[in-house]
Amino acid sequence: MNSKPTSIELETRRIFYNDGVIDLCVGVGLLLSSLALWLDLFLLKYLAGVSFIIIYFPLKKNVIYPRLGYFKFKKSYERRLKARFMIMVLVLSGLAMMVYLWDEGRIQVANSFLEEYYRIIFGICIGIAFALWGYLEGITRYHFYSGLVMMAYLHKYFFSTPLPIYLLILGLIITPIGVKLLKDFLLKYPPVMMEEV
């Protein structure tokens, strides 16, 4: 079977990504993370961590699918998507754990640059993940997010500005993009009352 996606398959994927839900989840997650770091509130840290699950699934189920109509991706693509997502979660969790251990002083390296700026690796990996996802799915705004994340991490270390401020700025950029995409989606797909067909 030909594995190269057809233009209709690519269009279907774009419809899936262009409802703004992922952007909104990431943006809100960043805003909550910023507030959590600023105020040092455990509940907010927890909420920031699970914001994706709290927002993503209810929005898709109650707002997106009743307007767009439910559809399933091809099994081969769905398998690839799940595998890609799992790899990303594993790599980022591993890196988060590494940063935590580094913070605790349990990891030490001889390289003085890495010793001082080890968190940059984390930021670069998140940036690469965004860029790769954007490249594979043909979503150009993910490249923009990738650049933003990398800039935020690099800037934090070389200009000594607190991380919560950068997370806040990122959240304030990404959340409105998500809201705008969602608004466009809602205007394009008005609610439909489905009756027996």
Added chain:
Amino acid sequence: MKAKDKKLHDLPKLAEIDRVIHEPARLMILGYLSAVDGGEFLFLMNQTKLTRGNLSSHLSKLEEAGYVTIQKEFVNKIPRTLIKLTERGRDALGSYLAQMNSVFKGLAP
């Protein structure tokens, strides 16, 4: 067959074309269904821009031909009609595209 008798175009093949698929609305429906593993009635309505009645009637014809399956189910008390392309439908669409490609090769405006 001698080489000189061999036709350089396949225009007569147009007469053998599958007329169930050849209708633009049905071709559009099959095109969208070939890109997914299954889609709701509403999804097809949004993508093809066909009216509810029109889409319903074309789907019935495709179902009669065995090209699609239509499953009706209830999700949270809301009816959901899930349409899938069958293997037969996929093969028929593949043959149709191959036939049309060979026909188009011989044409020029």
